[in-house]
Amino acid sequence: MILSYHFKNPALLQQALTHPSFTSENPGNPDNQRLEFLGDAVLELVVTRMLFERYPDAQEGALSALRSTLVDEASLASWARELGIPADLRLGRGEEQSGGGQRDSNLADAFEAVLAARYLDAGVTAVAELLRPLVMARLPEKIASVQKNPTAELQELAQAQGWPVPDYQELSQEGSDHALTFTFAVQVGGLRYGPVQGSSKKLARKAAATLALPAVRARLAAVGGGGEPWDALLAGMQREAVGALRNSVPATPIVGSTNPKGRLNELCQKKGWKSPDYHLTSQGGPPHLPHFIVQVEVNGERFEPVKSGPSRRNAEHLAAEQALQKLQQG
Numbered sequence: 150m151i152l153s154y155h156f157k158n159p160a161l162l163q164q165a166l167t168h169p170s171f172t173s174e175n176p177g178n179p180d181n182q183r184l185e186f187l188g189d190a191v192l193e194l195v196v197t198r199m200l201f202e203r204y205p206d207a208q209e210g211a212l213s214a215l216r217s218t219l220v221d222e223a224s225l226a227s228w229a230r231e232l233g234i235p236a237d238l239r240l241g242r243g244e245e246q247s248g249g250g251q252r253d254s255n256l257a258d259a260f261e262a263v264l265a266a267r268y269l270d271a272g273v274t275a276v277a278e279l280l281r282p283l284v285m286a287r288l289p290e291k292i293a294s295v296q297k298n299p300t301a302e303l304q305e306l307a308q309a310q311g312w313p314v315p316d317y318q319e320l321s322q323e324g325s326d327h328a329l330t331f332t333f334a335v336q337v338g339g340l341r342y343g344p345v346q347g348s349s350k351k352l353a354r355k356a357a358a359t360l361a362l363p364a365v366r367a368r369l370a371a372v373g374g375g376g377e378p379w380d381a382l383l384a385g386m387q388r389e390a391v392g393a394l395r396n397s398v399p400a401t402p403i404v405g406s407t408n409p410k411g412r413l414n415e416l417c418q419k420k421g422w423k424s425p426d427y428h429l430t431s432q433g434g435p436p437h438l439p440h441f442i443v444q445v446e447v448n449g450e451r452f453e454p455v456k457s458g459p460s461r462r463n464a465e466h467l468a469a470e471q472a473l474q475k476l477q478q479g
Contacts, residue, residue: 156270165262166234168255170241178239181262188261191268192220195277199284210305217298219284222351225257228283234259243325254349299358303337306365312338315361317354320344333357337365345463360457409469413447416476422448425472427465430454443468447476 156162165181165188172180196219200212207215218224229235235250238259249255268276303315316336320343323330333353334343342361347353413425426446433440441464444454452472457464 156266158270161266161270162263163239165266166237166259167239168241168244168249168259170244170249171239174241181259184262184265185258186265187268188263188265191264191273191276192225192261192280195264195273195280196220196284198277199281200288203285203288210301214298214301215288217301219287221298221355222253222257222349224287225260226253229256229260229263231283232260232263234263252348254352257349299355299362303335303358303362303365306362306369307337310338310369315358317357318343319350319353335361337361338368340364343463344466409466409473413445413469413473416473417447420448425469427468429461429464432461440464445469445472447472 161184164179165184167178167180169180169182172178193216196216197212200207200216204212204215234256238250238255240249240255244255264276264279267279300315307313307315318334318336318341320332320334323332330346330348331350331353332344332346333350333356334341334345335354335357336342342364343357345353345356345360347356410425417424428444428446428451429441430444431442440456441461442454442456443461443464445452445465445468452468452475455464455467455471457467
């Protein structure tokens with residue numbers, strides 16, 4: 150059994166371990182999505198209390214950064230494995246055959262659902278008893294040694310400049326119900342960065358923040374950390390757009406379509422050209438943050454290669470954006 154604790158209401162645990170794919174094939178078995186929603190809030194409350202007590206002198210920003218690293222999808226999936234949840238997770242046939250029993254997003258959801266089930270069955274103290282050894286094993290001696298979660302760091306930068314909090318925009322979902330890919334962009338400081346993809350909404354948002362951070366830092370450094378009003382930077386955005394693209398900074402004004410490849414294809418159709426060809430010239434980077442170099446060919450003309458990540462599709466979008474700007478200038 151995944152837990153030494155015995156549920157007074159075993160149906161709660163069974164529901165927590167039931168993936169929506171199982172419910173779709175076996176009607177009458179409630180899935181774990183409602184419990185996952187509750188478990189997310191319980192998890193944040195309990196972990197926040199632990200960090201508050203463990204680091205009495207830490208500031209709110211440092212505590213938030215540490216909490217973000219502790220409760221991200223990868224961490225929750227790892228804890229689910231430690232508890233043996235994959236062996237008890239109920240999946241539909243298609244999801245199981247596609248490896249869903251080891252998919253981080255499924256395990257993270259099930260872990261949060263189990264926390265909610267335990268909370269409903271025995272209260273918050275029982276949840277804290279389960280979480281304490283898992284959390285304490287990963288806490289650093291000094292909170293300053295924690296690397297910030299990119300979404301938390303991007304929010305801190307925005308707040309320091311007096312901007313609205315970053316706005317994560319879901320552009321699309323693709324794939325089957327059991328293997329979705331989410332495409333996101335993030336709007337911060339008057340610019341949009343993306344699109345990027347992830348196997349879950351959390352990972353897509355994290356990828357968008359990771360993509361935006363270097364560009365935001367560079368722009369702030371260019372004006373002495375924000376001493377010049379941000380609006381002054383926006384005034385030169387059109388002049389800088391092509392240069393930013395060449396340097397793999399996918400920043401675009403928040404206007405127009407969110408699908409550069411679609412707009413480029415429409416332009417080719419209007420002019421009677423064949424569809425654009427996208428050539429992958431190379432790829433590299435670490436497994437957790439790969440990059441791709443793509444060159445687009447339009448009407449026999451090859452445009453300069455662009456570099457982006459974490460997917461080839463994102464690099465193709467960026468190459469299409471660059472080609473559109475060149476063609477419009479021409």
